[in-house]
Amino acid sequence: RAAKKGIQVNIQALLSDKVSQALIAAGASTDCEPQVRQSAKVQFGDYQANGVMAQAKKLGMPPRQLAEKVLENLDLTGIASKVEIAGPGFINIFLDPVFLAAQVEQAVVSERAGVSTIATPETIVIDYSAPNVAKEMHVGHLRSTIIGDAAARTLSFLGHKVIRANHVGDWGTQFGMLIAFLEKQQQENAGEMALADLEGFYREAKKHYDEDEAFAERARGYVVKLQGGDEYCREMWRKLVDITMTQNQITYDRLNVTLTRDDVMGESLYNAMLPGIVADLKAKGLAVESEGATVVFLDEFKNKEGEPMGVIIQKKDGGYLYTTTDIACAKYRYETLHADRVLYYIDSRQHQHLMQAWTIVRKAGYVPESVPLEHHMFGMMLGKDGKPFKTRAGGTVKLADLLDEALERARKLVSEKNPDMPADELNALANAVGIGAVKYADLSKNRTTDYVFDWDNMLAFEGNTAPYMQYAYTRVLSVFRKAGIDEQSITAPVVIGNERESVLAARLLQLEETLAVVVRDGTPHVMCAYLYDVAGLFSAFYEHCPILSAEQPVRDSRLQLARLTAKVLKIGLDTLGIETVERM
Numbered sequence: 001r002a003a004k005k006g007i008q009v010n011i012q013a014l015l016s017d018k019v020s021q022a023l024i025a026a027g028a029s030t031d032c033e034p035q036v037r038q039s040a041k042v043q044f045g046d047y048q049a050n051g052v053m054a055q056a057k058k059l060g061m062p063p064r065q066l067a068e069k070v071l072e073n074l075d076l077t078g079i080a081s082k083v084e085i086a087g088p089g090f091i092n093i094f095l096d097p098v099f100l101a102a103q104v105e106q107a108v109v110s111e112r113a114g115v116s117t118i119a120t121p122e123t124i125v126i127d128y129s130a131p132n133v134a135k136e137m138h139v140g141h142l143r144s145t146i147i148g149d150a151a152a153r154t155l156s157f158l159g160h161k162v163i164r165a166n167h168v169g170d171w172g173t174q175f176g177m178l179i180a181f182l183e184k185q186q187q188e189n190a191g192e193m194a195l196a197d198l199e200g201f202y203r204e205a206k207k208h209y210d211e212d213e214a215f216a217e218r219a220r221g222y223v224v225k226l227q228g229g230d231e232y233c234r235e236m237w238r239k240l241v242d243i244t245m246t247q248n249q250i251t252y253d254r255l256n257v258t259l260t261r262d263d264v265m266g267e268s269l270y271n272a273m274l275p276g277i278v279a280d281l282k283a284k285g286l287a288v289e290s291e292g293a294t295v296v297f298l299d300e301f302k303n304k305e306g307e308p309m310g311v312i313i314q315k316k317d318g319g320y321l322y323t324t325t326d327i328a329c330a331k332y333r334y335e336t337l338h339a340d341r342v343l344y345y346i347d348s349r350q351h352q353h354l355m356q357a358w359t360i361v362r363k364a365g366y367v368p369e370s371v372p373l374e375h376h377m378f379g380m381m382l383g384k385d386g387k388p389f390k391t392r393a394g395g396t397v398k399l400a401d402l403l404d405e406a407l408e409r410a411r412k413l414v415s416e417k418n419p420d421m422p423a424d425e426l427n428a429l430a431n432a433v434g435i436g437a438v439k440y441a442d443l444s445k446n447r448t449t450d451y452v453f454d455w456d457n458m459l460a461f462e463g464n465t466a467p468y469m470q471y472a473y474t475r476v477l478s479v480f481r482k483a484g485i486d487e488q489s490i491t492a493p494v495v496i497g498n499e500r501e502s503v504l505a506a507r508l509l510q511l512e513e514t515l516a517v518v519v520r521d522g523t524p525h526v527m528c529a530y531l532y533d534v535a536g537l538f539s540a541f542y543e544h545c546p547i548l549s550a551e552q553p554v555r556d557s558r559l560q561l562a563r564l565t566a567k568v569l570k571i572g573l574d575t576l577g578i579e580t581v582e583r584m
């Protein structure tokens with residue numbers, strides 16, 4: 001019925017529903033878990049229901065006997081062509097080719113390849129990128145930016161309201177020093193600002209601060225004035241933020257990342273909340289004075305002596321800490337932004353910091369338990385030598401330099417393959433491949449582990465890489481180009497005539513299921529693996545099932561499968577922020 005209304009069926013959801021009804025009819029409790037999964041092997045069918053064993057145990061029944069009863073009650077007419085019991089009580093489900101064909105027909109005419117938008121959209125805040133002011137973005141911010149942006153794209157595609165929160169490091173005592181140095185530079189260079197080299201600027205400022213007592217004195221005065229809202233200091237501070245974010249925006253644009261200036265919600269935003277938070281935590285009895293500082297002792301965390309860990313929220317000198325800001329920030333995201341869920345893309349070294357901040361947030365009742373705060377952490381980016389990624393000289397690699405190198409390498413690669421391509425098309429292609437390779441290399445790895453940054457691997461045309469995926473997409477398009485067919489014009493019915501077609505069709509219809517996993521776990525590598533599989537299945541299909549030389553109606557039916565493949569690849573790569581091209 002749903003299919004008639006033009007709404008694509010999520011096959012896993014459909015089968016879960018049917019199997020749980022059958023389980024209940026067979027005597028299982030109403031909250032039973034059917035555990036319907038995509039089968040790992042073709043011989044196990046397209047889906048496998050694994051929920052029988054747990055229920056049989058509960059009922060004190062031999063699992064195969066329960067499985068038999070479930071099958072008696074399982075009506076998959078029009079959905080499955082074969083259902084069988086395997087092993088200790090697995091149920092293997094083989095989808096009906098007629099059902100698959102109907103689903104493909106629905107999906108192929110849909111702009112979203114049949115993926116429905118979410119019935120109950122949520123407001124989801126995503127904390128990602130978060131570079132620091134007067135410091136150049138480096139590779140450490142790259143992973144957060146790339147993975148966080150994929151999460152943002154995926155969640156918005158599904159219809160959620162996404163708030164991109166760029167938690168820029170734009171506050172702290174270092175700003176006295178930075179303002180004093182900016183002032184000095186402006187005086188010496190008659191207003192000319194040499195902030196192009198942010199890293200150098202910061203280093204110089206620090207040097208003056210350490211070596212010139214009068215300068216240090218001035219800097220300390222400026223911190224106090226800035227915090228007090230002094231107009232001149234605010235103005236200088238704003239300049240520093242502006243220049244930094246203008247440079248970072250260039251990087252975001254080059255990276256095809258959706259962040260804009262409007263998404264900046266830096267640490268300074270929460271500054272005004274901090275005194276109130278400290279007072280409130282004291283009033284609630286959570287924070288206490290300890291050696292002049294204000295501290296929250298947490299039983300959940302132990303220090304080296306096995307005692308409750310003390311988390312400082314205000315220093316002896318009155319200054320606040322990174323943790324205080326993150327407490328305020330979580331509160332703000334719930335209270336003011338009305339977040340239903342908050343995702344933080346921050347490296348794993350900050351895990352303890354976040355856990356402490358959130359433990360305090362929960363205890364103080366700033367964010368209810370019903371609103372998840374999730375740390376989607378990631379490991380480090382390593383060089384080929386297995387050590388943290390550095391320049392040959394041992395310095396941190398600037399993002400801008402890294403992207404320049406990506407472009408250069410990609411240009412070499414694609415111009416060798418396409419000697420006759422016009423220059424601007426070649427440029428666009430090199431850009432898509434170079435930037436795509438850097439991003440995809442990161443996205444395709446499970447984010448929780450460290451990963452080795454390796455140019456040769458990421459730019460290879462074989463394996464789960466951006467160039468391979470981009471090429472696979474153009475190969476599908478070339479089928480239509482070769483035949484001079486406008487893919488939109490095909491209206492032929494789909495007939496699933498053999499196993500290669502049915503395996504490809506079933507996989508193509510799993511885009512929505514894949515997206516669901518990605519948004520639940522924040523794991524874009526699951527999408528990469530899915531798309532890589534789709535590309536491989538298409539290759540096999542293309543090799544064994546001639547398309548253009550086939551007789552009608554098979555030819556047009558196969559063209560429909562090709563058309564859906566192109567759509568799925570394009571949408572999937574879009575959600576990852578990977579650009580596609582028409583030919584390469």
Ligand code: ARG
Nearest residue numbers: 127130131132167168169346
């Ligand atoms: N600016 C920080 C850094 O460079 C990352 C901030 C992450 N977000 C947060 N809410 N703490 O390490």
